[in-house]
């Protein structure tokens with residue numbers, strides 16, 4: 001024999017009752033079918049009763065809806081004919097009479113409420129019993145006996161079990177039973193608490209020692225998290241009784257928690273099934289955790305609307321009985337304590353309670369500890385509200401090391417502050433308190449880290465979609481699918497801005513149409529607005545990518561890092577700003593557990609900074625750096641000829657995407673100075689821009705005025721450069737703009753190098769860096785390759801993104 005329980009939605013309409021019939025008729029064992037009231041009916045009855053208690057006739061509106069729901073169902077299922085109509089009428093009349101009675105006395109007692117609260121189940125059980133061919137109705141209020149604690153009566157199991165066994169002795173076929181209702185020893189109606197139909201089913205299942213208890217509901221089973229918040233939540237195939245109990249207590253409203261105990265004691269498995277998807281496996285709740293250490297966490301759940309009440313004072317240290325008095329005081333005003341956290345110093349104790357219970361709880365505590373408060377032994381009693389409790393649950397957490405470490409480091413890295421923590425010695429549940437506004441992010445972070453570790457998500461906020469940013473988007477689009485399939489990295493463009501507008505979408509902006517999205521966006525581009533939006537979205541694993549050349553954008557880095565968002569910068573302004581700002585940004589990133597990466601600041605996609613970091617981190621000392629670091633200048637000096645004058649080479653460098661948005665930055669040596677400065681700093685030296693000796697090869701006057709002016713004026717230098725070039729050619733030499741750092745001195749200058757110099761053969765826009773270190777002294781380390789250009793730079797930015805994702 002089996003017990004099947006169908007919830008309110010499962011019997012919520014005639015259509016759904018037809019599904020119930022199909023499911024029941026497919027069973028190959030005898031079955032007891034426990035039904036809830038039609039969906040929403042119990043609430044309506046309670047509402048009508050409350051309205052009646054005001055002494056008015058207002059309850060009639062609710063009553064009409066209650067009647068309509070039932071008449072609609074019987075009309076469809078029975079064509080409005082048969083005895084069912086009389087039975088339903090009789091029960092609805094009973095309801096109306098009691099409601100009228102309540103109106104007359106203007107009072108609603110818990111006893112009266114129990115008298116009518118179960119009428120929905122009484123009616124639905126008649127409907128289902130008549131609709132399933134061959135089924136018989138058995139009245140649970142005749143065999144479940146309770147005490148007289150109306151509203152949430154306690155079952156007398158001895159009598160109830162005997163009654164059930166007697167009722168179902170020699171029974172075969174299909175029995176339909178109303179859930180939720182019971183009676184006391186005086187044959188007065190009582191109820192088993194909201195959700196009590198699950199409990200009815202469990203009581204019957206245990207009394208009859210059936211093969212299984214099936215709870216048919218409108219979800220697939222217990223999910224790894226609330227699917228309304230975590231779209232990627234999935235059904236947990238198996239849970240132990242304890243895990244199911246913990247998850248149910250912590251907000252997973254799949255099963256009424258008391259349901260578990262009776263069947264647990266008999267070792268009867270519970271199967272959660274979806275009435276609307278009977279083919280889905282559902283969740284099976286059994287005695288032992290079958291799946292081992294690889295899935296120590298089974299689910300996450302949360303409860304919102306929490307207040308944390310803290311009692312603090314050094315006078316509490318070492319004093320016995322404080323906790324006992326605290327909990328007794330709370331119990332005296334019926335305040336349920338959901339979580340307790342106490343430091344071993346005993347200086348403070350915090351209890352998490354339902355926010356609605358705050359006033360009563362605080363008053364009770366203040367009364368209880370009046371003397372201690374007056375004497376200053378307890379210095380503070382304070383409440384923090386708008387909080388949520390999150391819990392991870394799993395029986396295999398026991399003795400699995402590293403779970404709490406992984407949990408809290410993941411949460412911390414994503415900028416979520418943990419306000420209180422509790423873990424029982426059973427290691428079945430780790431619970432912690434966060435601000436409710438951080439709940440969604442917390443659930444996502446934890447879910448991804450423990451359940452979807454196959455896919456890491458990286459949320460990209462890109463600013464600047466010119467040469468580098470535009471190319472980066474093309475590369476992202478091209479690689480998205482491959483990275484997801486092969487590396488399980490889900491790269492999402494969650495925000496993008498050009499200089500005019502910005503667009504955000506936490507589900508990801510379609511890269512192929514981002515331009516249209518920006519064109520159609522009404523959000524004007526604005527730096528503070530961009531940061532605010534990122535903060536507001538509060539998504540985990542976020543990274544801000546700066547592909548502008550703007551100092552204003554560099555100014556917002558601190559705010560971004562403070563929001564626990566990583567930064568990948570192609571923009572060199574921040575890393576070459578004052579040493580204190582550069583160091584602060586690096587320190588802040590470290591403190592916040594996020595990344596601040598800028599590999600492309602020197603040599604575009606070449607691994608120049610990473611290599612330097614590796615050398616330094618492994619204990620090597622950088623003695624000298626000599627390098628050609630400007631793609632633009634090297635291109636200019638490799639392109640300049642009798643036919644291509646200086647001004648034309650600069651124009652071409654810009655067109656090729658090598659130069660800065662303002663090419664004067666390259667031509668003035670500032671770009672190279674920034675780069676050698678960054679390399680010196682990354683080598684461990686505290687260098688400032690002013691320490692760099694920049695020897696310009698273009699007179700200062702060419703850098704004054706507007707960019708347009710510059711393009712006009714620069715042609716004036718063509719003839720002079722051509723004369724000098726011819727001399728150089730005769731001497732078989734080449735111009736190279738060289739940066740050098742040695743013994744605390746840094747300089748950048750134009751050099752004429754002969755054919756034996758390592759920089760002589762450096763083609764096109766290539767860069768070359770030579771690191772002379774303690775380990776690489778006789779033969780310095782060389783890194784050479786394209787030093788500028790859209791695709792290589794974008795690839796360098798991409799590589800930094802991959803580093804942020806930690807895949």
Ligand SMILES: NC(=O)C1=CN([C@@H]2O[C@H](COP(=O)(O)OP(=O)(O)OC[C@H]3O[C@@H](n4cnc5c(N)ncnc54)[C@H](O)[C@@H]3O)[C@@H](O)[C@H]2O)C=CC1
Nearest residue numbers: 464466467468497498499547548549570571661788789793
């Ligand atoms: N082009 C290259 O080879 C390399 C460039 N870089 C760096 O990459 C950065 C970008 O360079 P390119 O793409 O070549 O320049 P670009 O001029 O083509 O693109 C920069 C884009 O940023 C936009 N922008 C500026 N301020 C903005 C703001 N506040 N909000 C939104 N958008 C804004 C501009 O409108 C422009 O579209 C620069 O910092 C450059 O130094 C680094 C290595 C190599």
Ligand SMILES: N[C@@H](CC=O)C(=O)O
Nearest residue numbers: 630631632658659660
């Ligand atoms: N403008 C720069 C681009 C790379 O940093 C250069 O030309 O090297």
